[in-house]
Amino acid sequence: MDRNIGNFEIHAGSVSVITLIAIGIFLPFYDQVISPLLEKITKQEQGLTTLQRIGLGHGSAILSVVVAGLVEKRRRALANSMVDSKGVAPMSVMWLAPQFLLIACCHIFGTVGYTEFFNKESPNSMRSISNSLLCLNLSAGSNLSTFIVNIVHSYTGKQGEVDWLDSDINKGRLEYFYFIIAGMAMLNLCYFIYCAHRYCYKATSLKGYK
Known part of the structure; x- marks a missing residue:
């Protein structure tokens, strides 16, 4: 891919910084602008429930992988048919930006949503253990990814x-691998929705108990 933007060349390992920049910009914007607007519409604290935010995080992750697969399919087609004399496919590296922006949304909604969910719904004595499950989830995902690659x-x-x-x-055919991951993530989202619909928030359950 063409990593030049004008006279500036983006280092291949620096492209993912788009995700960090997007999180730094959009997260406070969501908290200060979008969330209050959603509160007025949904009459829900912070605009969305924690499970809804987690669901949006899962959805953003799926979209990011699908977009990555489509971009890779396009890049491969160009690389195999229109490679110039320097051996660089005529496709800007900024085509990768949408998938990194969606990854940022995954963290903004999913990771933050999980943290809020564990802090609000877990017993006081188990909050640290509950939050550690998020790290365990990431490590399990990495091992599963290696297994799928094999x-x-x-x-x-x-x-x-x-x-x-x-x-x-x-x-x-890297795009095929992306689409397989997207399919598995879709099944995971369906199971999450199934469980989320049957979950009763702690505050609601205590109110019903009284």
Whole structure:
């Protein structure tokens, strides 16, 4: 991809900084502007419940992977058909910005939502343990990703077919891997919605008990 913006060249490892910048800008904007507006509409504290924010985080994660797959499909097509004399595909690196912005939304809604949920709904003596589950979730996700990568390597690239995760990304089919992850994330979101609809918030349950 073309990493030049004018006379400035973006380092390949610095593209993900878009996510951090977006979080730094949008998070206070959400808290100060969007959340009060949503409170007036939904009559709900902070505009959305914690489970609704978590659900939006899951949805943003799915969209980010789908967008990543579509961009990769486009990039691969250009790389294989329109590579210029310098060997650089005529596609700007800023095409990656939408997926990093969606990842930022995933953290703004999902990660923050999980933290608020654990702090509000967990017993006082278990808040630290509950919040540690978020880190455990991330580590489990990393291990699951490695497991999926190994499966993809095992079942693709046989009988003369190209490995989806070939070291030469112009030969591989990385977008297929993205779409598989998106499909699994969609199943996870469906299960989350199923559980969220049946969850009773602590304050509501205590009020009903009284």
